[in-house]
Each structure stands twice: as C-alpha cells, then as structure tokens.
Amino acid sequence: MIARMTDYWLAWRMALSSRSRADMFILGLTAFFALAAAFIVMALKNDPLFAASVALRAALGGVLMGWLLYFVPGAVKLNAPCVARLVPRLRRRLIELTVIAWLIVIAFATLMATGTKLSPALVLLATGTWIAAYGLGQSGHRAGTWMQLAFAAVFFFSRSIPPALVDGIQHGAGFAIAFLLMLAFAAYALQYMFMNGGERHYVAREAQALQLERTSVDGQFRERKQSRFDASLYRWVLARDSAARDSGRLLVHLLGARNHWVNRAIVLVSILALAGVALLVMRARASVETQALIRDIGWMFASPLLLGAMFDTEKRNVRLKDTATEQALMRMAPPLPAGAPAFNRHLARTLLRVGLLEWAMLAATVLCLGLLSGASPADLGMQACLCCLTLPVVAANLRDHAHHAGLLGWRLLCGFVLSVCISFALGAAAHTVCGLPVLAGAALASSVIAAALVARGFQRAATAPYAFPAGRLA
Amino acid sequence: MTNAIIQSAAISKQFGSATILNQLDWQIMPGQVIGLLGRNGAGKSTLLECLLGLRETDGGSVRICGEDVAHLSDATRARIGYVPQKSDLFEWMTPRQMLAYFKALYPRWNGAKVDGLLARWGFDQLMQNKPISKLSGGEQQRLSIIRSLAHDPELLVLDEPVSALDPVGRREFLRELIDSVIERGTTVVFSTHILSDLERVALDLAFLKDGRIALQGRLDELLEGARRVVGPAALLDGKPLAGELRRQRAPDGTVSVLTCGGVGLGLPAGAAGVRVDALSLEDLFIEVTQ
Numbered sequence: 001m002i003a004r005m006t007d008y009w010l011a012w013r014m015a016l017s018s019r020s021r022a023d024m025f026i027l028g029l030t031a032f033f034a035l036a037a038a039f040i041v042m043a044l045k046n047d048p049l050f051a052a053s054v055a056l057r058a059a060l061g062g063v064l065m066g067w068l069l070y071f072v073p074g075a076v077k078l079n080a081p082c083v084a085r086l087v088p089r090l091r092r093r094l095i096e097l098t099v100i101a102w103l104i105v106i107a108f109a110t111l112m113a114t115g116t117k118l119s120p121a122l123v124l125l126a127t128g129t130w131i132a133a134y135g136l137g138q139s140g141h142r143a144g145t146w147m148q149l150a151f152a153a154v155f156f157f158s159r160s161i162p163p164a165l166v167d168g169i170q171h172g173a174g175f176a177i178a179f180l181l182m183l184a185f186a187a188y189a190l191q192y193m194f195m196n197g198g199e200r201h202y203v204a205r206e207a208q209a210l211q212l213e214r215t216s217v218d219g220q221f222r223e224r225k226q227s228r229f230d231a232s233l234y235r236w237v238l239a240r241d242s243a244a245r246d247s248g249r250l251l252v253h254l255l256g257a258r259n260h261w262v263n264r265a266i267v268l269v270s271i272l273a274l275a276g277v278a279l280l281v282m283r284a285r286a287s288v289e290t291q292a293l294i295r296d297i298g299w300m301f302a303s304p305l306l307l308g309a310m311f312d313t314e315k316r317n318v319r320l321k322d323t324a325t326e327q328a329l330m331r332m333a334p335p336l337p338a339g340a341p342a343f344n345r346h347l348a349r350t351l352l353r354v355g356l357l358e359w360a361m362l363a364a365t366v367l368c369l370g371l372l373s374g375a376s377p378a379d380l381g382m383q384a385c386l387c388c389l390t391l392p393v394v395a396a397n398l399r400d401h402a403h404h405a406g407l408l409g410w411r412l413l414c415g416f417v418l419s420v421c422i423s424f425a426l427g428a429a430a431h432t433v434c435g436l437p438v439l440a441g442a443a444l445a446s447s448v449i450a451a452a453l454v455a456r457g458f459q460r461a462a463t464a465p466y467a468f469p470a471g472r473l474a
Numbered sequence: 475m476t477n478a479i480i481q482s483a484a485i486s487k488q489f490g491s492a493t494i495l496n497q498l499d500w501q502i503m504p505g506q507v508i509g510l511l512g513r514n515g516a517g518k519s520t521l522l523e524c525l526l527g528l529r530e531t532d533g534g535s536v537r538i539c540g541e542d543v544a545h546l547s548d549a550t551r552a553r554i555g556y557v558p559q560k561s562d563l564f565e566w567m568t569p570r571q572m573l574a575y576f577k578a579l580y581p582r583w584n585g586a587k588v589d590g591l592l593a594r595w596g597f598d599q600l601m602q603n604k605p606i607s608k609l610s611g612g613e614q615q616r617l618s619i620i621r622s623l624a625h626d627p628e629l630l631v632l633d634e635p636v637s638a639l640d641p642v643g644r645r646e647f648l649r650e651l652i653d654s655v656i657e658r659g660t661t662v663v664f665s666t667h668i669l670s671d672l673e674r675v676a677l678d679l680a681f682l683k684d685g686r687i688a689l690q691g692r693l694d695e696l697l698e699g700a701r702r703v704v705g706p707a708a709l710l711d712g713k714p715l716a717g718e719l720r721r722q723r724a725p726d727g728t729v730s731v732l733t734c735g736g737v738g739l740g741l742p743a744g745a746a747g748v749r750v751d752a753l754s755l756e757d758l759f760i761e762v763t764q
Contacts, residue, residue, distance in 0.1 A: 226566075235571065238567070238571055238574075238575065239571075239574065241578075242571075242574045242575050242577070242578040243578070244578075245578045245579075247579070250575065250578060250579060253567075253575065256566045257566040257567075258566070325558050325560045325563055326563050326564055328523070328526075328528045328556070328558055329556065329558070329563065329576075329621075330579075331528065332526065332528075332551050332554055332556055333551065333576070333579035333580065334548040334549070334551045334552040334579065334580060334581060335548070335579055336579075338545055338546055338547060338548065338551070339544070339545045340544070465530060466527075466544075469528060472528075472529060473530070
C-alpha cells in the first residue's frame with residue numbers, strides 16, 4: 001500500500017513538474033482568495049454553516065481547477081509513447097490517479113448539489129461527462145473540444161430543452177442509460193488520454209503536442225498548424241511576393257504563415273460573415289424590443305474585437321524573437337539595406353505597414369458589424385473613435401529589437417491604458433475649450449499619440465544596433 | 475593591407491562574465507578551406523557569427539573582402555553563403571517555397587545546381603512540397619546546405635553542417651563540397667566535431683581555445699609535425715623543446731610535452747627514457763583543446 005501511495009505521489013509530482021512555479025503560485029493564490037471571499041461574504045450573513053459549505057465549494061472548485069488545468073495536461077504529456085511502454089507502472093498509476101480524482105470530483109459535486117435547487121442526478125451526469133470531454137480535448141481529440149462547446153450551448157439554451165427529456169434522464173431507466181453512456185464515454189476518453197504506445201499513439205501525440213505545448217519554455221506562443229484553406233492562400237501570397245522580389249513584402253513572411261496579414265484577413269472575414277448573418281437574422285426575426293436593443297447597443301459588442309490589435313502586436317513581437325536564426329540569413333541577403341540605421345528603418349516601415357493594415361482590417365470589421373446591427377450614424381461615429389483609441393498600440397512593434405525581444409505583456413497593457421487615459425483627459429479639455437465631443441477629442445489625441453510614438457520609434461531605429469537577429473543583446 | 479577574404483583583428487566577446495573571444499586575430503585567405511575545431515562551448519559558433527557580423531564584438535574589427543562587416547555592400551553579401559547550426563529554419567514553408575523565397579532575395583541563383591542537389595540528395599516532389607517542420611533533422615540540414623550553395627558563394631561559412639547527417643549524407647555532402655565548391659576556389663570555413671570528415675576535406679585546421687586560435691596550420695603539416703614527448707622530469711624540466719605548445723606534469727612525476735612543427739625537438743643527446751609519439755588528429759584535438 002505504501003509503495004502504491006509513493007507511486008501516486010511520484011506520478012502526481014511528475015505530472016505537475018511541467019508547470020512552472022508561477023502557475024502553481026497563481027493557482028494557490030486563486031484558491032486562497034476564493035476561500036477567503038466565501039468566508040467573508042458568508043460570515044457577513046451570520047450563518048457559519050452556510051459559510052463553511054460555500055467555502056468547501058470554493059475549495060472544491062479550486063482543487064477541480066488545479067486538477068483540470070495542471071494535472072490532466074501534465075499527465076497526458078507525461079504519457080509519451082516510450083514512457084507508456086517502457087516505464088514500469090507509470091501509465092497505470094496515471095490512469096488510476098485520473099480515475100480516482102474524477103470519481104472524487106463527481107461525488108463531491110453531487111453531494112454539493114444535494115439539498116439545493118439543482119438535481120444531483122443531472123449534476124453527476126454533467127460533471128462526469130464534462131470532465132471526460134475536457135480530458136479528451138486536452139489530448140488533442142476534436143470531439144472533446146466540440147463536446148465542451150456543446151455543453152456551453154446546452155447551458156445557455158437549457159430552458160429550451162423539453163422538460164420531459166430532462167425529467168427522463170434523472171430517474172429510473174433513463175438515468176441508468178445516461179449513466180452507462182457517461183461511463184462508456186469516460187472510458188473512451190481515458191484510453192485516448194493514456195494510450196499504450198504504438199503507431200496510433202505516435203499519430204495522436206502530434207495533436208497532443210499542439211494542444212498541450214502551445215507555449216514554449218519561456219512562455220511564448222508557438223506557431224500553430226494552418227488549415228488547408230489558409231495554407232493554400234498563404235502559398236499563393238508567398239509565391240506572388242517571391243515573384244515580385246520586393247524585400248519589404250518578403251520580410252513580412254519572416255513572421256510566419258499564421259501571422260501573415262492574409263491569415264488575419266481570413267479570420268476577420270469569417271467573423272464578419274458569421275456574426276453578420278446572425279445579426280441580420282436576429283434583426284429580422286427577433287421581437288421589437290430585442291431589435292431595438294440590437295440597434296441601440298449591438299455595436300458595442302463588436303468593440304472588444306479591437307483588443308485584437310494588441311494581440312496582433314504581441315504576436316509580431318514574439319515571432320521576431322522566435323525567428324532569430326532565420327533573421328541571420330535575411331540579414332545576409334543582398335536586397336535588404338546595409339548598415340544598421342537603414343536596415344532598422346526598413347524593418348520599422350515594414351512592421352508599421354503590417355500593423356496599420358491589420359488595425360485597419362480590424363476597425364473595418366468592427367464598423368461593418370456596427371452597420372449590420374443597424375447602429376445610427378452617431379453610434380458608428382463613436383465606434384470609429386473607439387477604433388482610433390487602439391491606434392497607439394501599433395507603434396509597440398517599433399522597438400530596439402536587438403536589445404528587447406518577445407512579449408511586452410503588462411507593459412503593453414499599461415501603456416495602452418495610459419494612452420487611453422491621456423486621450424480622454426485631452427478629449428475632455430478639448431470639449432471644455434471648443435465644444436468638441438469628448439470621444440472625438442480622445443480619438444484625435446490617440447491619433448496624435450500614435451504619430452508621436454511612431455516618430456520616436458523611427459528615431460530610435462536610426463540609433464539602435466542592427467535589429468536582426470532579434471534579442472541577441474537582451 | 476592584405477588580400478584576406480576575412481580579416482579579424484583583436485576581436486573580443488564576452489557573455490556576462492565569461493570571455494568567449496579574447497583578442498582573437500585571424501585571417502582567412504581566398505581559396506582556403508579551414509576546419510575550425512574546439513570543444514563544446516569553446517565559442518566556435520560565436521566566432522563564426524562575429525566574423526559574419528551577426529553578433530557585435532566587444533572590441534576589435536572584422537572585415538570581409540576589405541569591407542567593415544557592419545556595413546557590407548550588397549555585392550559582398552551576395553558572395554557569402556552561411557549554414558547556421560540550427561537547421562529547422564523557415565519551418566512553416568515547404569522546401570520549394572523556401573528556395574523560391576531565397577531565389578527572390580539573391581541576384582544570382584543557380585537553379586540547375588539546386589535541382590541537381592535536390593535530386594541527388596533525395597528530395598523528391600513529395601518531400602519538396604512537405605512543410606520543413608515535417609522533415610527529419612538530417613533532411614533539414616541538407617536543405618539548409620542546398621540553400622547556402624544555391625547562389626554560388628565565394629565564401630562559405632558552415633557551422634557544424636554535418637552534425638545531423640548520417641554517414642551516407644555526410645559522404646554526399648563532402649563530395650559536393652570537394653567537387654563543386656572547393657574545386658571552384660571557394661573559401662570555406664567550417665566548424666565540426668567529426669574529425670574524419672576534416673581529414674577528408676580541410677586543408678587547414680584552426681583550434682579555438684580560451685577565446686583564441688591556439689593552433690593553426692596545414693593539416694598534413696600539423697599531423698606530420700605534432701609530437702608528444704614523454705619523459706622523466708629530470709630530463710625535460712627547464713628545457714624548452716622546439717615547437718613546444720604545452721607542457722604537463724603527470725602525478726607519477728613524468729612530464730608530457732606537446733610539440734608541433736619544431737625542426738628536431740632539441741632533446742638532450744641520448745636522452746634515455748624519453749618517448750616521442752606521433753599524434754593522430756584526435757590526439758592532437760585532445761592535446762590542444764584540453
């Protein structure tokens with residue numbers, strides 16, 4: 001028994017070892033705050049029993065989150081084909097640990113649901129199936145991801161499910177069948193998560209690596225696989241740019257296929273098509289109140305898309321760090337300008353052009369969605385102003401790449417917030433002085449800030465060392 | 475003023491507190507084929523990167539074809555071929571796409587040579603249209619070599635070009651290097667750990683140790699002239715030998731002296747108990763870089 005417990009401890013530690021200490025710290029802190037918040041809130045209600053019950057739920061939530069986010073991916077990653085076949089007992093112990101944790105979580109969830117408005121039977125079935133779907137998804141199986149999406153859909157449209165069906169699976173034969181189906185699905189997920197070597201395992205491993213190793217050791221996002229359509233379009237653009245022999249256009253390909261602007265265009269067109277059709281359908285068929293709601297505030301829901309400008313900027317920064325060796329070859333290539341100042345300015349121009357193009361595509365998508373939601377010209381004007389507020393972000397690619405490469409992270413976020421604050425302050429001042437609407441003034445200020453940052457970026461490019469290979473002086 | 479294709483003077487490079495290159499002087503003449511040897515972490519890659527201007531030196535200067543390496547003209551850059559140590563480059567492209575991409579970047583491109591190399595090195599149509607990330611390490615390295623040879627460079631710098639190749643791949647690469655690169659008078663600098671390959675190709679060897687070129691010379695002369703003299707301390711102590719490079723005292727009291735290229739060793743007449751051994755390249759590598 002002691003040997004078995006030692007094995008479990010070892011397997012647990014090994015599965016968690018792939019996570020960084022920072023992850024563990026964040027998880028611990030989250031659990032602590034959840035617990036503390038539950039106690040404080042419930043203590044205020046002066047019902048210690050209820051407070052303890054909520055604290056227990058919060059703790060269970062924390063443990064479940066930790067198990068799902070840390071142990072499951074770590075265990076799947078650990079079970080490499082060679083490990084599964086050659087390391088004694090490890091695969092078996094990983095399976096046992098997973099099953100034990102799964103049973104404990106669904107048992108607790110069911111117990112917690114007892115005595116509440118929730119049906120314990122439904123909670124049992126939902127928790128068991130959802131966790132199995134999560135495990136399957138983490139193993140790179142598409143069915144797992146789709147199942148999780150289906151769960152979200154069922155949750156949102158739960159009122160539309162016929163009550164007879166809901167009632168049927170809670171009792172008697174209906175519950176027994178649903179329970180057996182859940183067990184069968186969980187068993188399938190388990191054997192997919194922990195394969196026992198062989199050809200199938202090697203094939204699955206590729207999908208697992210894509211799912212589990214999205215970030216490199218230093219936390220940078222890895223280049224993901226392209227869809228067939230994206231790849232064929234990129235192939236066409238690359239062939240066209242190679243034929244044109246334009247060094248600026250060729251330089252853009254250094255960012256990789258996934259980060260080329262053409263890829264971003266595909267994503268935005270897809271969003272526009274899907275959301276546009278949904279908006280048109282809703283405007284045609286929804287009740288009068290809903291239609292009015294869509295017309296009045298629908299445009300606001302498109303605005304979060306503008307945050308994409310920040311992600312795009314960061315992706316470019318990351319790619320510039322990841323392709324340092326490719327950059328060495330590019331730097332030796334004759335058509336790129338010789339000498340650090342000329343080269344850096346050329347790179348800055350290229351990055352600025354790409355950044356502005358992608359920002360313009362994002363802004364156009366957001367405005368089109370606003371237009372499709374039936375927003376008034378005044379609302380569309382406000383939306384255009386919001387677009388301008390994100391413009392300074394584009395300048396974040398104009399850096400001294402030799403010294404500073406990779407993610408800007410919090411610095412970009414703080415810079416963006418600061419720029420927005422300054423813009424609103426200037427907008428308010430302009431409103432007081434000349435009656436210009438605050439948002440329009442802020443948009444104008446943001447555009448000026450962006451121009452100033454770009455000018456500073458170009459100035460820095462002239463004095464900085466050769467940008468390529470990026471990060472070599474960091 | 476020399477006509478060296480690469481001329482470096484007193485170059486220094488530090489990473490943190492570690493000195494990688496220490497006032498290193500090195501000249502490479504046109505048509506020379508030099509094998510750069512050194513232990514792991516000796517700074518071979520750093521030296522090659524500094525010579526190409528890919529890394530800034532902390533001191534000293536590097537000139538390629540008489541031009542400052544920081545401001546190489548287009549014409550000079552078009553004359554340089556480089557194979558970096560890392561071979562999984564442009565992995566989002568296919569070999570075909572990557573070669574077309576570089577063709578667009580270079581004014582001169584030997585398409586026939588590329589096609590010939592692709593065919594000879596086993597890149598069929600299927601493989602040419604496969605993403606580079608899906609190729610094996612050896613295939614990626616071959617592709618990297620093809621790319622570097624495609625514009626017929628006059629200076630070829632190879633950073634461990636054969637480390638991922640199997641013996642067949644290595645032999646094919648060396649044949650290519652001898653037949654169509656060295657025969658054309660191309661200057662070649664390459665670092666490697668595979669000494670048997672060096673013996674087949676390199677005419678000159680340079681050993682990098684403690685941030686300097688510790689020993690450089692023609693391969694045959696080095697092998698002919700390199701000797702290990704082992705004898706009692708009483709006989710060898712205080713008597714410098716001709717061409718002496720290094721001296722070591724063993725725990726048993728004997729002294730081992732590495733000499734290279736000295737005419738006669740200058741040993742005392744009839745020195746009894748003194749052994750003189752000829753050295754293989756591997757022995758020489760160990761002795762010089764230890």
